[in-house]
Amino acid sequence: MKEMIFALFSIITLLTGAGVVISRNVIYSAFNLVLCFFGLASLYLLWGATFISMVQILIYAGAIVVLFVFVVMLLNFEHSSERSQNFWIILGSGIGSWVLSLFLLRVLSNTLGASPYQSAAPTNLRTVSKLLFTQYLWPFEVLTIFMLALIIGIYLLGRPESEGTQS
C-alpha cells in the first residue's frame, strides 16, 4: 500500500517536473514547480523525514516559488514568446542528459542499492538539531555569515538606480 502511494507521488513529481521544462508559458512552469515541490515533500514524508518535508513546503513552495511568481509578475511577458532553441542543441542536450541519467542510475544502483539497512536508530529532529549545534556548529555559523553577505548583496543588486552611484 505504502509502495503504491510512493509510486503515485513519484509519477506526479516526474510529470510536473517535465511540465516545468516543456511549458511554453513561464507562469505555468512556476505552477508545475509548486506541484513538483509538493510531490517531493510527500516523498520525504513517506521516507519518514518529516522535518525536511515541512521545510520543503515552507521554503521551496512557500518562499522560492513566490519569488519566481513575483518576478514573472514584475517582468511583462505579454508579447515575448520564447523562440525555440536550435534543433542540434536540443538533440545533443537530450542525448547528453539521457546518457548521464542512465550512468547515474547505474552508479546509484551499484553503490546504494546493495548497502545494508540500519534503521535501528531512526533519524529524528532531536538528533539532527543536536548534531547541528555541536559537531556541525562551524558550518552552521559560516552559513549565517553567508546569509548576511547575501542580504547585503541583494540590497546592492535591487536598489533603485537614482539612489546609488551606479554608472
Next chain:
Amino acid sequence: MMEKLTSMVYWTHFVSVALFGLGLLGFLIRRNALVVLMCLELMLNAVNLILVEIAMKTGTSEGIILVVFVITVAAAEVAVGLGIILNLYRIKKTVDLTSFRILSG
C-alpha cells in the same frame, strides 16, 4: 518489509535521476532565464531526495543536515539570481539568455 523498502529505494533512485536529467535538459535547451533557474532548482531537489534516502536508510543524521544546508544555499541562489535577472531586464528589456552577448565581443 525488506521487499517494500527495496522497491521504495528503486523508485527513489529512478525519480531522483530522472528529475536530475529533466533539470539538466531544461537548463540546456530553454532560453528563458527564469525557467533556467527553475531547472537548477529541480536538479538541487533531485540531489536532496537522494540525500534524504541515504539518511533515512542508514539511520544517520548527516544527510538531513546536508539537505538543510542545500536548501539554504538554494534559497540564496534564487534570490541573487532573480535580482540579477531583474537588473538584466532593466538593461535589455528581455530575459532571453541568447540576447546577452555583451562579453562575447
